């Protein structure tokens with residue numbers, strides 16, 4: 001990949017293994033993400049896509065290998081040649097560099113749209129409330145919900161909720177944005193509005209890792225497509241290569257089924 | 260057109276009604292007939308209620324003039340005050356202790372878990388009356404109470420008799436008992452919040468305590484408040500138990516009066532009415548709190564003016 005060789009990667013994963021009990025879900029993932037790169041992760045259900053994202057954000061602990069974001073190892077610190085596990089405060093600080101958008105939106109239902117978006121900037125990043133409100137208002141406008149600032153999440157449609165969730169993730173000025181199937185919980189007619197918002201972000205040079213079943217999005221907006229199966233990265237490359245002319249049988253089968 | 264109706268009803272639908280009858284069918288102009296059965300039930304219930312009120316009101320055995328005489332009696336009001344502050348202080352302490360107990364019980368730490376479990380097991384499992392008497396007689400069990408390093412030297416020591424007065428015994432007894440119940444109520448509330456909420460908060464870099472405080476607890480309040488209201492009302496009435504350790508609460512005060520003038524029923528009515536008044540006020544407060552925590556669920560008008568934005572800390576109850 002020409003895109004990744006130019007700069008130091010913002011994310012490095014090496015030989016990442018993750019098992020739930022005896023169920024091995026990730027079996028040695030190696031992955032580099034360059035700044036401003038947009039990566040789409042495809043793969044059948046149960047192949048470990050969500051688990052990989054959750055490991056990057058340390059919502060799950062990995063069993064082997066390491067993940068590094070912005071030059072810092074997630075969850076651990078190398079002191080001399082001793083690798084020491086970090087405490088919850090240090091992990092919280094590492095997570096604050098990432099934004100995450102969930103399949104089921106996970107907005108905070110007791111907060112208005114605006115409160116949802118300013119919560120992390122004010123509470124985690126120490127931004128002044130006035131500045132946070134200003135930034136948040138801008139972001140909410142950008143995702144097309146200027147008239148919903150003071151609505152509560154349950155008063156919004158799924159597509160609107162997901163766009164708020166995207167604004168919320170942007171508000172922390174993340175080094176890397178993680179999306180876990182952001183459109184799978186949406187009615188078909190609402191998928192478009194969320195994808196349009198995401199394509200916009202991709203154009204603006206944000207670093208994004210997007211787990212998705214939307215081949216169209218991968219084709220149009222991604223710099224690179226990663227195909228996962230059975231806890232392995234089976235194949236990766238430019239969308240036009242992977243999606244049009246996959247080399248591996250598994251990839252071909254999968255694309256045949258979803259297209 | 261496909262006929263989907265059952266074979267029996269082969270008859271064709273009636274001819275299309277004319278415009279005018281379409282207008283008549285507009286539901287906006289519909290009448291709702293008064294439900295006769297319901298009205299009848301209301302009348303019967305109200306009649307019985309009125310008759311009961313008359314029977315109680317005119318019954319001389321209730322001694323209403325005596326009730327009126329003692330309702331604002333100084334001793335009664337002092338007892339009322341003791342009941343209220345004792346209940347409030349015990350409830351506040353109970354919540355303050357119940358919250359960490361609930362969190363400890365839900366943690367992964369086996370020691371915290373079992374200490375919390377043991378606490379709840381003991382204080383829920385024994386009668387409050389017995390607990391109060393034990394606290395009151397603490398000096399009999401431990402004549403001296405000292406602050407010391409475990410198995411090491413003592414740093415400070417007190418005579419238990421000086422420390423344990425009826426007031427301290429009552430507060431400790433009620434608060435610890437309350438904490439055990441509140442711990443379970445709070446734990447239930449925390450469990451009712453969807454797991455993804457805590458995860459999301461933490462994914463955004465909130466520390467666990469902040470996530471709990473800002474995201475989980477406000478949502479848990481919806482299921483914590485109703486049973487807590489219940490619990491507080493039980494507490495108000497449970498304070499009457501402290502009369503056994505010579506605390507002059509509301510019940511103790513009316514008892515001390517009727518022991519002198521033998522107007523037992525009228526004075527108990529004084530206490531009953533005061534208890535009911537307190538509980539009514541509490542219920543009103545409770546429903547306000549419930550409405551506050553239900554705000555994310557309300558279908559209400561959305562104001563679009565950013566100037567009116569209130570954040571959670573600033574929003575009034």
Ligand SMILES: Nc1ncnc2c1ncn2[C@@H]1O[C@H](COP(=O)(O)OP(=O)(O)OP(=O)(O)O)[C@@H](O)[C@H]1O
Pocket residue numbers: 020023025043044045046047048049050051052
């Ligand atoms: N918390 C957990 N405990 C136990 N097993 C889990 C847990 N989370 C995920 N798994 C298992 O890990 C495997 C991979 O799950 P994962 O959610 O990563 O798949 P996915 O690729 O995201 O699938 P989908 O497309 O359906 O979302 C599954 O077999 C699942 O049962």
Ligand SMILES: [Mg+2]
Pocket residue numbers: 049050051180181
């Ligand atoms: Mg998934």
